[in-house]
Amino acid sequence: MLSHFARAMRLRCPHCGGGPIFTSWSRLLPACPVCGLGLEREQGYWVGAYFFNLMAMETVFVVWFVGFLLATWPDPPWELFQVVTILLMVVVPFIFFPFSKTLFLAFDLLIRPPEEEDFAAPHEQARRLPRSSPRDAS
Numbered sequence: 001m002l003s004h005f006a007r008a009m010r011l012r013c014p015h016c017g018g019g020p021i022f023t024s025w026s027r028l029l030p031a032c033p034v035c036g037l038g039l040e041r042e043q044g045y046w047v048g049a050y051f052f053n054l055m056a057m058e059t060v061f062v063v064w065f066v067g068f069l070l071a072t073w074p075d076p077p078w079e080l081f082q083v084v085t086i087l088l089m090v091v092v093p094f095i096f097f098p099f100s101k102t103l104f105l106a107f108d109l110l111i112r113p114p115e116e117e118d119f120a121a122p123h124e125q126a127r128r129l130p131r132s133s134p135r136d137a138s
């Protein structure tokens, strides 16, 4: 169970640990290049990842807010608080974005273990070519 999340934190496939599964910070491959697990398991799948990202942002905010007040009470510099809060709320979702996807995938794989149809078919059969085209017959 923990290995799923450890792999996710390394931005690897939570199922097998293979990768890389990202082509850029925000772009995820459609399937794991090692085990073939389809990374978007159903339509609209990433709403869960956005929820994870929102939770991460709110956690960072609460930790920052409480820590800031504890450190500066009774005279907190509110302008500094405002500037740093805005910066955090812009930067944290961007930094956490790929982790939100892999962590949500790890969480989902624990609840719904992968089945046969979750794996992309890497060896699609080639279409059979006709022996001779109709033009050759005439």
Ligand SMILES: [Zn+2]
Pocket: 013, 014, 015, 016, 017, 018, 032, 033, 034, 035, 036, 037
């Ligand atoms: Zn994999």
